[in-house]
Amino acid sequence: MRPLWIAIALTALPFAAAGQGQAADAAAGKSKAQMCAVCHGLDGIGKNPDVPNLAGESPIYIAKQLHAFKSGQRQHEQMSIIAQSLSDDDIANLAAWYASLKVTVEMPN
Template sequence: MKLKLTLILAAAAVIGGPVSAADIEAGKKKAAVCAACHGQDGISMIPNYPNLKGQKAAYTEKQLFAFKDKKRNDPIMAAQAAALSDDDIKNLAAYYESLGKK
């Protein structure tokens, strides 16, 4: 009986634990650096650089973490991503998704 109760309480703590929501405003502030290559509102003026406006947050997070973890190789993006915290990445991704489609 004690084991069941312990398992139920542990599951409740995990399921009902705090959820960290991304901060779109913080992402907007952090995006000032990104604008040099990806455009003021996530629309790049340089054909080789992708547009970020409206990109799904999960995709943007995946790519930024891949640069940060050196699973993707690009000297510029690796340096930029290395300077980002996990929260910065989530905030940036939420910000660009919040801009909607082009």
């Protein structure tokens, strides 16, 4: 059981360390998200069926995926290239921006 706990702690360490700096800036994330709008939309809603919606998504999830694209752990033709240009602050700010977007759901009649 102990090795599992250690593995979980080591996996979370980069995200915990990133959170120890200054708080993420959603306004800076909004500015940086202009380059994301072509595919993910200004409102964080994907413009094509194969593009994920980011609006209202967990900032932890968004940051984890961007870090995975940046490190090469996750591969995508465009995102792998785009993520290379993002700093840790950019990733935190983008995650904060997309998480701040509110999504409403309406039940069908």
